[in-house]
Amino acid sequence: MNPHDSLIPLLGRGPDPEQLRHVHVIPARQAVHEPWPEWAHPDVVDAYRSLGIQEPYRHQIEAARLAHSGEHVVIATGTASGKSLAYQLPALDAIHRSELRVLAEPGKIHDDGAVTLYLSPTKALAADQLAAIRALKLPTVRAETYDGDTDPASRRWIRDHANFILANPDMLHFGILPNHAWWASFFRRLRYVIIDEAHSYRGVFGSHVANLMRRLRRICAYYGAGQSFPEPVFIAASATAAEPGESFGRLIGAPVQAVARDSSPHGATTVALWEPALMDHLGENGAPARRTAVAETADLLANLVSARIRTIAFIKSRRGAETISSIxxxxxxxxxxxxPQRIAAYRSGYLPEERRELERALRSGELLGVSSTSALELGIDISGLDAVLVAGWPGTRASLFQQIGRAGRAGQDAIAAFVASDDPLDTYLVNHPEAIFDVSVEATVFDPGNPYVLGPHLCAAAAELPLGAGELELFGPTAERLLDQLVEQGYLRRRPAGWFWTHPQSAAGMVNLRADGGGPVSIVDAETGSLLGTMDSPQTHYQAHTGAVYVHQGESYVVEELNEQDHCVIARRSNPDYYTTARDVTQIEVLETVRTAQWGDVSVHFGDVKVTTQVVSFQRKALISNEVLGEEPLQLGARDLFTKAVWFVVDNRSLTGAGLIEAQFPGALHAAEHAAIGLLPLVASSDRWDIGGVSTALHADTGVPTIFVYDGHPGGAGFAERGFDKARTWLAATRDAIKACECESGCPSCVQSPKCGNKNNPLDKDAAVTLLDVLLRDARDAGPADVEGLSGPAAGTGDNGDGDAGAPATITALASQHR
Structure with a gap:
């Protein structure tokens, strides 16, 4: 590609297409090198040089030096900046020197051996790292993966002989820590723990991993007592993130040094902000319909591939990845x-050999185009790509830059396009490019103290080793109170030496790292009886109800029966030209207000709530146009969710004073709530489906018009609290997004929600702008938020409840009494 030519025509719509909202060029960056450190063994340095790495980058050596000196460190630089070398160098140096000592003195017991544990969020990334380490051809390094795909017959050999083990948090939780006695030799020699793609540990998953890291540190301290290094050094690699040192320090529970200045080279990347055009027909409620991001991205991918431009198209959903590939x-x-044979989909759920073959074909250039979930976002080394398409906002700026950074890794100029979906946040961002390029990336949000997360981990920790009173500080200030409740519930027993696990159930089995609880549900093929896959129980009301479309490895199925008693879903293979989306109704009850800020007549609160949600129907929508083809009722039970929320309370007189009449209140509140849910990811590292909302013109607990936005996870995920802290920025962006939308009365790009329980009725776009102006009128003059602890739960239900959360989780007895 000629750097002097515009790359926009490569998208196939001419030099100035109507869909193009903005073009931003990320300039090329020159490399800054640093000599190899003196402490690095010559054999290790020579191994890197044999791969063509003659001189490392400055940030690589800075991070490696900190780790080698015993400091916990996080390296937070861009995609393709060589973060792997930064953590490999100190780890491989320690392993190589240890093995040379053993070879020099055979038969002698060495107490200063060295091994490394590498943790990644995906198996694909671990496999990629394994290949990179083996490519160095260091005979002293015995690197092996240890995950769910590992042959059981190989696991004992790996445990006893491998010195660089690549695993994931799931295997650490289920396979290693509960059996730590089998791993005693490994833990005694553990020098480095590497946590790759640390920015991906956010929300409830991040809260789980944070507690898992505390359990790991506790086991390491137990086996390291009396050793020359009682605790291993933790090294993290992360995409560029806000406050990476503070974030990773919260993840592992210890102080961390951060290296964030990127000194690697990169070609220039032209980034197009792209909004699909409005179509001729009207959509739901008579609103203008916009072409879907899936259909638009498939068009762009076809245009790029037909020009022989190697491209990855990213989308959040598995179904979206399969659909883009098919179209x-x-x-x-x-x-x-x-x-067509040079196009493929890539997502989790494929067999290991399928994933490895797809990665190989993409690296070699056999595949020209891939549509992928975030499974290919994480640091898999694929160079030579010319273009990246991002279908719909990926959730955070960090993810966006991680994805578009996949192109141009070989140093060539590249093009990337963010294709907006019908969503208020996407609409806002393509029309406000400064919100992407002129602000820092988000902080990683998670809450290790969430009682629904911490309680089961305390049980798991006690089952691994009895918990002593001196260890409670590691788990935070709420640990002791939770332990007392666990004793009352019969899970733990208190003795003078500490807390002991006495329950017959597996403690590790009480924790589900990647889901909200409720246990897995089997999805069975109605024709063959074979197991297609599994789904977490809370998701079934939304994704596996009768009539739902389920997609597995490119094949579509329609659910015939959801059997909750037997934890089973029966689905029959079909080929529908539609997808399904569930709709629910929601009521919310304030249990306790924890923080309050006063903005003139408006009050903003954060605290504990109870959300009662019932899925009542589902819609069939056309794959290409999103047109509603039909709706059917469902008879499913209600579910309760105890979580955290932020809510805005405004008096009637403030709204009438702004020119609204009471008949407009429900539509204004409802529209503002939808848009606010869509815009929360702008200030919190959440996804729209992580959060929900309720609005009502007269709420039983406040007595006045109120908007609630809550975390869709038991105990909260930190997103609502982030919304409280950034409320002014959040609401201002919400108002601007509604005003910027070109529709007349409201559409999915501004105030309509794809999962509104009230069928997006009533909605009043103009009144929502007026309402948000009222909320923000005194916010700019208000001082710092006044934090108050208000006691006493209040009961009530929300009228006109509009539930917009993803599947709420069932409440386990373990943590239901945490208050």
Whole structure:
């Protein structure tokens, strides 16, 4: 690609397409090198040089030096900046020197051996790292993966002989820590713990991993007592993030040094902000319908691949990845029959050998186009790509830059396009590029003290080793109170030496790192009886109800029966031209207000709430146009969710004083709530489906018009509290997004919600802008938030409840009495 030519025509719509909202060029960056450190063993340095790395980058050596000196460190630099070398160098140096000592004195017992534990959020990333380490051809390094795909017959050999083990948090939790006695030799020699893609540990998953790290540190201290290094050094690699040292320090529970100045080279990247055009027909409620991001991205992918431009298209959902791939193949078949076979989808759920083959074909260039979930976002080393498409906001700026950074890794100029979906946040961002490029990336949000997360981890920790009173500080200030409740519930027993696990159930089995609880549900093929996959119980009301479309490895199925008693879903293979989306109704009850800020007549609160949600129907929507094809009722039970929320309370007189009449209040509140839910990811590292909302013109607990936005996870995930802290920025962006939308009365790009329990009725776009002006009128003059602890739960239900959360989790007895 010629750097002097515009890259926009490569998207196939001409030099100035109507869908183009903004073009931003990320300039090329020159490398800054640093000599190899003196402490690095010459054999290790020579191994890197044999791969063409003659001189490392400055940030690599800075991070490696900190780790080698015994400091916990996080390296937070851009995609393709060589973070792997920064953590590999000190780890491989320690392993190599240890093995040379053993070889020099055979038969002698060495107390200063060295091994490394590497943790990644995905198996694909671990496999990629394994290949990179083996490519160094250091005979002293025995690197092996240890995960759910590992042959059981190989696991004992790996435990006893491997010195660089690549695992994931799931295997650490279920396979290693509960069996730590089998791993005693490994833990005694553990020098480094590497946590790759640390920014991905956010929300409830991040809260789980934070407690898992505390359990790991506790086991390491037990086996390291009396050793020359009683605790291993933790090294994290992260995408560029706000306050990476503070964030990673919160993840492991210890002080951390951060290296964030990127000194690696990168080609220039042209970033197009792209909004699909409005279509001729009207959508739901008579609002203008916009072409879907899936269909638009498939078109762009087909255009790029037909020009032989190697491209990855990212989308959040598995179904979206499969659909983009299918549509692209169909489009290319009309242009060149040889091209469809060079397109593939990539997502979790594939067999290990399928994933490895796709990665190989993408690296080699056999595949010209891939549509992928975030599974390919994380640091898998794929160079030579020319273009990246991002279908819908990926959740955070960090993820966006991580994804678009996949192109241009070989140093060439590249093009990337963010394709907006029908969502208020996407609409706001394509029309406010400064919100992407002129502000720092988000802080990683998670809450290790969430009682629904911490309680089961305390049980798991006690089962691994009895918990002593001196260890409680590691788990935070709420640990002792939770332990007392666990004793009352019969899970633990208190003795003078500490807390002991006495329950017959597996303690590790009480923790589900990647889900909200309720246990897995089996999805069974109605024709063959074979197991298609599993789904977490809370998701079934939304994704596996009768009539739901379920997609697995490119094949579509329609659910015939949801059997909650037997934890089973029966689905029959089909080929529908639609997808399904569930709709629910929600009521919310304030239990306790923890923080309050006063903005003139408006009060903003944060605290504990009870959300009662019931899925009542589902819609069938066309894959290409999002047109509603039909709606059917469902008979499913209500579920309760105890969580955290932020809510805004405004008096009637403030709204009438701004020119609204009472008949407009419900539509104004409802529209503002929808838009606020869509915009919360702007200030919190959340996804729209992580959060929910309720609005009412007369709430039983406040007595006046109120908007609630809550975390869709038991105990909260930190997102609502982040919304409280950033409320002014959040609401101002919400108002601007509604005003910027080109529709007349409201559409999915501003105030309509894809999962509104009230069928997006009533909605009043103009009144919502007026309402938000009222909320913000005194906010700019208000001082710092006044934090008050208000006691006493209040009961009531929300009228006109509009539930917009993802699947709320069931409440376990373990943590239900945490208050």
């Amino acid at each position: 692209t193949r169909r489009l290319l078949d009309e242009v060149d029959p040889s091209l």
